[in-house]
Amino acid sequence: GNSVTQMEGPVTLSEEAFLTINCTYTATGYPSLFWYVQYPGEGLQLLLKATKADDKGSNKGFEATYRKETTSFHLEKGSVQVSDSAVYFCALSGSWGKLQFGAGTQVVVTP
């Protein structure tokens, strides 16, 4: 079956540092890949997506590239802000639009 593995947190960074969150997946076929962000007490918001190999999703300074050869979709941001503190989930789409999520990575950015 499908699965998503992402690095465990928490990841603690200083403001303006570079952020990378690793995500790898196993799946049959060619799923779409997503990064979602969850702020405390809230639902999930779509951060970015990629629907085919070599696609790069980007939003709010975050980027991730769909790498079929390494089955990866790592999230990066060049300069984080305190407001980026949240939990980040990597996910892939399965049949009927069902999403398979990773366990989530908490990111804490300090001033």
Place this chain on the structure above:
Amino acid sequence: SQTIHQWPATLVQPVGSPLSLECTVEGTSNPNLYWYRQAAGRGLQLLFYSVGIGQISSEVPQNLSASRPQDRQFILSSKKLLLSDSGFYLCAWSRPQGGTEAFFGQGTRLTVV
């Protein structure tokens, strides 16, 4: 534009009491609908999904049930809550063609005491 509403935001219920959480979607037709649960400090688990009125698929055996009485309404229920039902419940929708992103409601924090 599409919106998703989920209520209530928080709920404290005694063990053995019934549960009804409601979710509605506006601005789209025939969406796929989903209920996820997020246990404290853990990832999201898909509980139910629906591709049409009256069509419910359960992903995990449990004490909960779901119904879809109207195209854009999705209800999560229980006849008797257990302590282990505590968690953060999220409703979501996606376009019917699949392979696309899902859009989430704000969630319901359920505490069973």
